[in-house]
Every structure is written in structure tokens, then in C-alpha cells.
Amino acid sequence: xxxxxxxxxxxxxxxxxxxxxxxxxxxxxxxxxxxxxxxxxxxxxxxxxxxxxxxxxxxxxxxxxxxxxxxxxxxxxxxxxxxxxxxxxxxxxxxxxxxxxxxxxxxxxxxxxxxxxxxxxxxxxxxxxxxxxxxxxxxxxxxxxxxxxxx
Amino acid sequence: xxxxxxxxxxxxxxxxxxxxxxxxxxxxxxxxxxxxxxxxxxxxxxxxxxxxxxxxxxxxxxxxxxxxxxxxxxxxxxxxxxxxxxxxxxxxxxxxxxxxxxxxxxxxxxxxxxxxxxxxxxxxxxxxxxxxxxxxxxxxxxxxxxxxxxxxxxxxxxxxxxxxxxxxxxxxxxxxxxxxxxxxxxxxxxxxxxxxxxxxxxxxxxxxxxxxxxxxxxxxxxxxxxxxxxxxxxxxxxxxxxxxxxxxxxxxxxxxxxxxxxxxxxxxxxxxxxxxxxxxxxxxxxxxxxxxxxxxxxxxxxxxxxxxxxxxxxxxxxxxxxxxxxxxxxxxxxxxxxxxxxxxxxxxxxxxxxxxxxxxxxxxxxxxxxxxxxxxxxxxxxxxxxxxxxxxxxxxxxxxxxxxxxxxxxxxxxxxxxxxxxxxxxxxxxxxxxxxxxxxxxxxxxxxxxxxxxxxxxxxxxxxxxxxxxxxxxxxxxxxxxxxxxxxxxxxxxxxxxxxxxxxxxxxxxxxxxxxxxxxxxxxxxxxxxxxxxxxxxxxxxxxxxxxxxxxxxxxxxxxxxxxxxxxxxxxxxxxxxxxxxxxxxxxxxxxxxxxxxxxxxxxxxxxxxxxxxxxxxxxxxxxxxxxxxxxxxxxxxxxxxxxxxxxxxxxxxxxxxxxxxxxxxxxxxxxxxxxxxxxxxxxxxxxxxxxxxxxxxxxxxxxxxxxxxxxxxxxxxxxxxxxxxxxxxxxxxxxxxxxxxxxxxx
Numbered sequence: 001x002x003x004x005x006x007x008x009x010x011x012x013x014x015x016x017x018x019x020x021x022x023x024x025x026x027x028x029x030x031x032x033x034x035x036x037x038x039x040x041x042x043x044x045x046x047x048x049x050x051x052x053x054x055x056x057x058x059x060x061x062x063x064x065x066x067x068x069x070x071x072x073x074x075x076x077x078x079x080x081x082x083x084x085x086x087x088x089x090x091x092x093x094x095x096x097x098x099x100x101x102x103x104x105x106x107x108x109x110x111x112x113x114x115x116x117x118x119x120x121x122x123x124x125x126x127x128x129x130x131x132x133x134x135x136x137x138x139x140x141x142x143x144x145x146x147x148x149x150x151x
Numbered sequence: 152x153x154x155x156x157x158x159x160x161x162x163x164x165x166x167x168x169x170x171x172x173x174x175x176x177x178x179x180x181x182x183x184x185x186x187x188x189x190x191x192x193x194x195x196x197x198x199x200x201x202x203x204x205x206x207x208x209x210x211x212x213x214x215x216x217x218x219x220x221x222x223x224x225x226x227x228x229x230x231x232x233x234x235x236x237x238x239x240x241x242x243x244x245x246x247x248x249x250x251x252x253x254x255x256x257x258x259x260x261x262x263x264x265x266x267x268x269x270x271x272x273x274x275x276x277x278x279x280x281x282x283x284x285x286x287x288x289x290x291x292x293x294x295x296x297x298x299x300x301x302x303x304x305x306x307x308x309x310x311x312x313x314x315x316x317x318x319x320x321x322x323x324x325x326x327x328x329x330x331x332x333x334x335x336x337x338x339x340x341x342x343x344x345x346x347x348x349x350x351x352x353x354x355x356x357x358x359x360x361x362x363x364x365x366x367x368x369x370x371x372x373x374x375x376x377x378x379x380x381x382x383x384x385x386x387x388x389x390x391x392x393x394x395x396x397x398x399x400x401x402x403x404x405x406x407x408x409x410x411x412x413x414x415x416x417x418x419x420x421x422x423x424x425x426x427x428x429x430x431x432x433x434x435x436x437x438x439x440x441x442x443x444x445x446x447x448x449x450x451x452x453x454x455x456x457x458x459x460x461x462x463x464x465x466x467x468x469x470x471x472x473x474x475x476x477x478x479x480x481x482x483x484x485x486x487x488x489x490x491x492x493x494x495x496x497x498x499x500x501x502x503x504x505x506x507x508x509x510x511x512x513x514x515x516x517x518x519x520x521x522x523x524x525x526x527x528x529x530x531x532x533x534x535x536x537x538x539x540x541x542x543x544x545x546x547x548x549x550x551x552x553x554x555x556x557x558x559x560x561x562x563x564x565x566x567x568x569x570x571x572x573x574x575x576x577x578x579x580x581x582x583x584x585x586x587x588x589x590x591x592x593x594x595x596x597x598x599x600x601x602x603x604x605x606x607x608x609x610x611x612x613x614x615x616x617x618x619x620x621x622x623x624x625x626x627x628x629x630x631x632x633x634x635x636x637x638x639x640x641x642x643x644x645x646x647x648x649x650x651x652x653x654x655x656x657x658x659x660x661x662x663x664x665x666x667x668x669x670x671x672x673x674x675x676x677x678x679x680x681x682x683x684x685x686x687x688x689x690x691x692x693x694x695x696x697x698x699x700x701x702x703x704x705x706x707x708x709x710x711x712x713x714x715x716x717x718x719x720x721x722x723x724x725x726x727x728x729x730x731x732x733x734x735x736x737x738x739x740x741x742x743x744x745x746x747x748x749x750x751x752x753x754x755x756x757x758x759x760x761x762x763x764x765x766x767x768x769x770x771x772x773x774x775x776x777x778x779x780x781x782x783x784x785x786x787x788x789x790x791x792x793x794x795x796x797x798x799x800x801x802x803x804x805x806x807x808x809x810x811x812x813x814x815x816x817x818x819x820x821x822x823x824x825x826x827x828x829x830x831x832x833x834x835x836x837x838x839x840x841x842x843x844x845x846x847x848x849x850x851x852x853x854x855x856x857x858x859x860x861x862x863x864x865x866x867x868x869x870x871x872x873x874x875x876x877x878x879x880x881x882x883x884x885x886x887x888x889x890x891x892x893x894x895x896x897x898x
Contacts, residue, residue, distance in 0.1 A: 033362040074359065100551075125841075133554075133837050
């Protein structure tokens with residue numbers, strides 16, 4: 001099935017099965033490899049992108065459903081890695097293996113867009129769907145506070 | 152191990168680069184230490200190693216030779232070279248090396264990279280610096296002894312001259328190689344990079360989502376494969392509806408792979424190759440396979456536990472170790488405690504599922520994959536394809552977490568075989584369900600313990616009947632052993648260890664801190680039981696135990712299978728170093744000096760593994776409905792005199808604690824009908840952010856020992872530290888894992 005997607009501010013045409021998860025369209029059709037596969041069932045958050053500004057697990061979104069929604073991936077979060085969350089992640093050296101971090105950053109950015117000064121409890125709630133197997137949680141929390149502080 | 156480093160033979164060769172510049176090729180016998188350790192004569196042939204390139208414009212490129220799995224080694228090893236070379240870190244570009252004999256050992260496992268490379272990597276840098284100084288001395292006609300270096304320049308204070316390394320590089324390439332004894336290393340006080348908080352070299356690429364991992368790469372003409380393996384370990388394909396699959400959209404090939412039954416090799420299964428991975432995975436839903444499940448289909452966790460309970464009192468005729476007279480000591484002890492401990496099989500649950508890309512061209516193969524053992528991967532691919540190992544090129548790709556899973560190269564074998572059959576480059580990608588159900592699992596185990604303390608509260612008797620698994624009736628399953636030197640052997644005058652084995656087809660293997668990740672829970676929990684039975688403070692009880700005279704009997708030459716070396720927890724470690732970390736963690740945590748509310752308590756544990764000494768205290772709250780919160784963890788470790796990169800060291804410590812908490816609460820891989828029951832992360836759930844301790848404090852004792860690794864040794868003590876805190880807080884002793892099986896959950 002042919003349809004258009006709006007990804008990182010550009011309209012792109014794809015021809016894929018309508019039920020193909022957005023994750024695989026992004027990765028294998030559009031070659032945007034920053035969004036990661038971790039579980040395919042929405043448990044881990046590695047595939048988090050923004051749809052209409054909200055954090056969504058792209059493995060749980062059928063591509064055809066995404067057709068009318070602006071989608072932002074890690075590649076489109078900023079032009080040059082200067083989104084406050086990316087800068088905070090760099091300042092604190094948040095990642096270990098790095099595989100989950102695009103999803104963590106997208107969840108954090110979506111939180112800050114609606115809650116510019118989140119409390120620890122709000123961070124816990126927003127980030128609960130993102131697993132980091134390396135256990136970088138303390139630095140993720142600090143990174144969100146740092147991004148919120150405008151440092 | 153570390154004292155052998157000084158015996159390593161090193162030679163270096165300098166090469167002029169085309170277009171000017173310098174490359175240092177270091178002939179370093181990386182295997183000499185291992186050869187000596189194994190009592191072999193000599194070592195492996197000397198291999199050249201090319202680590203540094205200095206371009207005429209002063210640009211310095213340093214090769215990171217080891218697999219990067221998040222532990223920071225791609226940053227740490229080049230730091231060692233750069234500091235001795237005396238360049239500024241900002242001027243260094245790090246490149247990942249491919250598998251290449253010139254680099255010596257390339258692996259990630261056993262926390263061995265730091266102890267094995269601390270001296271050789273610094274020597275590479277120091278020798279390059281020596282050559283650059285020699286070139287400047289020749290150019291200026293001054294003695295080399297009058298020259299110093301700083302920030303990539305050679306300086307002559309007397310004439311106030313200086314010159315950049317880039318301008319000297321071509322001349323340095325023609326300087327004679329120095330006698331290794333003449334190469335001077337920096338004093339530690341002069342380090343400018345070692346000991347600094349250096350961010351990971353791939354940081355910018357990670358936070359901007361650049362392609363870094365195996366499945367992020369795309370070769371021209373590449374197709375994608377899924378591979379259906381028999382759900383029962385050791386089973387084989389009888390038949391499959393291949394013709395039906397081949398007619399599905401995008402499917403190019405569907406075929407049976409004969410494979411074998413070696414769990415870390417190419418298994419029997421059905422490969423589906425398609426233009427797109429989603430097409431292959433969609434086709435797989437139509438796959439119908441008849442399996443010959445084989446003998447493994449009767450294995451189950453429930454049956455294993457029943458069998459272990461039946462065997463508990465049937466001690467085998469021979470002990471793995473026996474000191475003193477444990478039976479007499481148990482009879483005469485003032486207090487005797489018994490405990491039946493158990494822990495389950497675990498999946499590695501690394502966040503990046505297995506994947507590999509292969510291109511086979513005649514009798515040559517090129518592989519792109521994450522692997523902790525690229526050399527083993529090359530051998531396996533060569534064997535799988537029936538080609539010489541030197542015809543296999545392995546490109547080492549950044550790894551999205553591993554925890555030991557990619558010590559095994561089954562994914563490489565699959566990609567190579569499927570690419571050969573398909574005749575095009577193929578990327579094999581595993582689903583999470585593939586990954587959960589086909590692993591070399593951390594083995595479960597059972598320990599039937601009996602211990603005694605005397606009237607003065609001293610530990611006098613310890614008997615452990617350890618029940619593990621065996622794939623062949625002869626040897627214990629991989630990573631399922633308790634070594635004859637496992638703690639508390641040597642520290643208890645009357646000690647006996649017996650090992651029995653249950654037949655099993657479940658494939659097992661090494662997982663972060665192998666052996667230790669389970670054994671510390673058992674030993675440090677039971678020590679705690681005995682401390683409480685003796686009416687003693689559990690931390691002081693441990694200090695006293697470590698201060699006692701050591702029992703060192705002759706080794707038992709007839710030790711039955713199942714003995715041997717455990718997971719790094721054995722060996723002749725130094726009690727004084729462990730006492731020092733225990734005292735440090737006591738002081739940092741305020742142990743015994745902090746008034747805690749009802750339902751909140753501290754627990755302590757220590758463990759030696761991978762040459763590292765670690766003691767940990769956890770402050771834990773448990774409420775009436777068994778909701779657990781780990782409020783804070785204090786970690787004290789001794790990994791030698793130098794923390795190479797404190798930023799990554801602290802990350803390894805807090806990451807190890809969080810990994811251990813995942814094991815503790817919710818990791819369990821259950822076997823039923825010979826297959827894995829759990830299929831995704833919701834059933835084998837890693838710790839989430841709100842469940843993690845708010846604070847993990849890492850403290851290091853800097854003892855005068857060569858630096859050792861930190862990927863593993865901080866993990867084992869956290870499990871018993873939390874369980875011991877739960878006991879103090881609630882009076883309930885946890886003797887089997889995971890906690891979720893006993894009604895506990897995170898607060």
C-alpha cells in the first residue's frame with residue numbers, strides 16, 4: 001500500500017503493508033537507524049519517537065496509522081545534536097552501550113516539552129517505559145534535570 | 152596474573168606512512184603472560200600491532216582494539232596510549248580496529264582487558280614518544296636527555312625551541328628502535344589523561360542516532376533473514392512447509408539448515424530470506440515445522456528442583472574439597488544452621504538482540520557483527536563454511552549490551568551459512584523472542600548448606616552440597632561449578648564441598664561475573680545466617696573471619712567433576728585487601744551508627760572476582776505488603792592503584808548494582824517441556840528507572856597493585872547485600888531467587 005509519511009519535517013512516500021510497524025518503516029525503508037528495536041511489544045522503549053509531539057513506541061504503531069501525523073525521530077530532534085537533552089546527555093556522558101539512548105532521549109524530550117521543570121516523580125512516570133539494561137538511570141535523571149535548568 | 156606482565160616481551164617497529172607521517176607497529180607478545188600462567192614454554196609467535204598513526208599535520212589516530220560493549224574500553228585503551236605518547240586527548244581520533252593478529256588479544260570477557268593491556272598499551276605510547284624525541288634530538292643536534300614533551304610537541308628549554316609531532320613524524324619513522332628497557336614511562340603523578348573523567352568516544356554519534364550497531368548497516372543488494380530454531384534444546388527439523396513460504400511476498404529463499412546440536416554453533420532450523428526483514432518475519436508466521444525434539448523435551452525447572460531435593464541428603468562418596476572434620480565439628484558446634492539455597496536459569500537480556508551481517512564470496516567471507524570474541528567468531532565461521540580462518544574478515548561493530556551473550560558466536564555462524572546459501576549479502580536479525588528462548592543461559596543451581604559456630608561465636612564448620620547440571624554425565628554444565636577455592640574455603644577450619652549433577656540439555660554459558668553472580672548470593676547470605684545465629688554483628692563477623700588464620704590443605708588430586716575453577720571467585724586472594732574494602736564500606740555507609748526507621752535496614756556482603764575486591768552495603772525498606780525499595784547502595788572496591796577513567800568506573804559500578812537488582816527481583820528463565828517459557832522482557836523484566844536506587848556511591852581503595860578490570864566484580868555482592876537487609880528489616884530470610892517468586896515486588 002502506498003501512502004505518505006511526514007518524518008522530521010519532510011513528506012516521504014512509502015509502499016509497505018499497512019500493518020507494518022512504523023519502527024521497521026523508519027529503519028528499513030527510510031534508513032533512519034537511530035530508532036532501535038528492543039522487544040517489538042512496547043516493553044522497552046528503545047523505539048520511542050514523537051508523533052504529534054507525544055512519545056510513542058514505534059514498534060506498536062502501524063505505519064498506515066502514522067500517515068497523517070508528524071513524526072520526529074532522534075535524527076530530527078535537532079539539526080546538529082544541540083537539543084538541550086542531547087547537550088545534557090553529552091555533558092554527563094549518560095550512555096554506556098548506547099543502544100537504548102535514542103529512545104531515552106526522545107522520551108525525555110517529550111516530557112520536557114509538556115513539563116519544563118519535572119519533579120523526580122514526573123520523571124519516573126515519563127521514563128518508566130524506557131529500559132536501560134546498562135543501568136544509566138541516575139545519569140538520565142540528572143540529564144533531564146540539567147536540560148530543564150537550561151544549563 | 153598482573154605480576155606476569157613484566158615478563159612480557161615487547162618489540163616495536165616504526166613505519167613511515169605513505170605521504171609522510173609515522174605509524175608505530177608494536178610487536179607485543181600478548182600471549183606470553185597466559186602461556187606462563189599455563190606453564191607452557193615460550194609463547195605464541197610475536198605479532199606486529201599497529202596502534203598509532205601521526206599525520207604530518209599532527210593529527211593523531213589511535214586504534215581501539217577490543218570489542219566495545221558499553222564498558223568503555225574503546226576509550227580506556229587509547230587513553231593509555233595517548234597519555235604516554237603525551238598528546239592532548241582533544242587531538243586524538245579513536246578508530247575501532249577490525250579483528251587482526253597485529254593487535255594481539257581482542258576480546259571482552261572476564262574483566263581482563265585492563266590487567267592485560269595496562270603495560271603493553273602504555274608501552275606503545277611511550278615508545279612512540281621516545282622515537283619522536285630521538286628525531287628532534289637529531290634535528291637540533293642536542294642530547295635527547297635535554298628534551299621534554301607536552302601536548303604533542305617536543306620542547307628544548309635551553310634554546311626555547313619546540314616542534315610538533317606531525318613535523319617530526321616522518322623523521323621519527325627512520326629512527327632506530329629503542330631497547331625496551333630504555334623506554335621511560337611517566338610517573339603516575341604526571342598523567343594528564345589517565346585518571347581523568349573522559350567521555351566515551353562514540354558519545355556524539357550515540358546521542359544523535361548515527362548508525363553504530365550491527366543492524367544499522369546496509370550493504371548493497373543485501374537481503375534479510377529470520378531463523379527459526381527448534382524450541383527444544385538439541386532438537387532438529389524433520390520437515391517444514393518451505394514451498395508455501397517461498398510463495399509469500401518478498402521471500403527469496405526458505406530452506407532447512409541441518410546444523411548441529413552444539414549450542415554456540417549453527418543449530419538446526421529453518422531460514423527464511425526476504426528482500427525486507429519485515430517480509431521475512433511476516434512469512435515466518437506462516438511457517439509450519441515438524442521437529443524431532445529429541446531427549447531434551449523432558450527437561451523442566453520443576454523436575455530439576457524435585458530431583459535436587461531428593462538428592463540433597465545423598466552426599467557423593469568424594470568431596471570436591473575437605474578440610475578438617477566437618478561432621479565432627481557440626482556435632483560439637485554450639486549453634487548449627489541449615490539452609491537450602493537455589494537460583495534459577497537466567498537469560499542475558501541484553502537490550503540489542505543478536506544480529507550479524509555476512510557476505511560470502513567463493514571461499515572468502517566478510518562478517519560485520521558484535522562479538523565479544525571475534526577470534527572465536529572467525530574460527531566458527533571458517534568451520535561452518537569449510538574455509539580457512541584467514542579467509543574470514545571480522546569487522547567488530549559496537550555492541551548494544553552483552554553481559555556475556557556475545558562471548559558466543561552462533562549469530563555469526565547463522566549469517567555466514569545463510570549468506571552462502573542465499574548467494575547475496577545477508578543480515579540475520581533475531582527477534583526478542585528468539586533471543587529470550589535461545590541463549591546460553593546462566594545456569595541455575597542448588598546448595599544444601601549446613602554450618603556451625605562455636606560458643607564464642609566463631610565460624611567452625613561449613614558443609615555445602617552443591618547440585619548442578621551436566622550435559623553428558625561427565626562434566627558440569629558451563630558456568631555451573633563451585634571451585635575448590637570458592638569462599639569461604641580457606642577461612643573455615645572444618646569445611647567440605649560436595650558436588651552432584653543432574654542431567655540436563657539446557658545450554659548454559661557465562662554471564663557477567665560468571666559463577667560469582669549466583670555464588671555470592673549463596674555464600675554471603677549463609678554467612679549472614681551464621682552471624683545472626685552467633686549473635687554477632689554481620690559486618691564484624693565477616694571482618695573477624697577474614698582476619699583468622701588461613702587453612703591451606705594440599706589440593707585433592709581426585710576431585711570429581713564439578714570441581715575446578717569457579718567464576719573467578721576462587722583463587723589465592725588476599726584477605727587484607729578484602730578487609731580494607733569492608734572497613735571502607737562500613738565507614739562510608741555509617742554501618743551500625745545510623746538509626747533507621749521500622750522496616751528499613753542495612754545489609755552487607757563482599758565478594759572477590761576477576762581480581763577485584765568488592766564490599767557493598769544496601770539500605771533497604773520493606774513494607775507490610777512486601778514492597779521493596781533499595782534506598783541507597785555504598786560500594787567499596789579495590790582494583791589496584793589507578794582508576795583509569797573514573798567516569799566509566801562509576802558507571803560500571805552503578806550499572807553492575809542495577810544489573811544485580813534485575814537478577815534479584817525479576818529475572819528467571821523457566822524450563823518446561825525442554826524449552827524456555829519466557830518470551831519477552833515483560834516476563835523477564837530488567838529494572839526500570841523508578842525501581843533503581845536513587846544513589847549508588849562508589850569508593851575505591853587505591854592499593855599498590857596493578858590495575859584490574861571493573862566490568863564484573865561490583866555485581867555479585869549486591870544480591871546478598873539486599874537479601875541480608877531484607878532479613879534484618881523483616882526477619883525473613885531469602886534462600887531462593889528471584890524475589891518475585893516469594894511475593895516481593897519493587898515499591
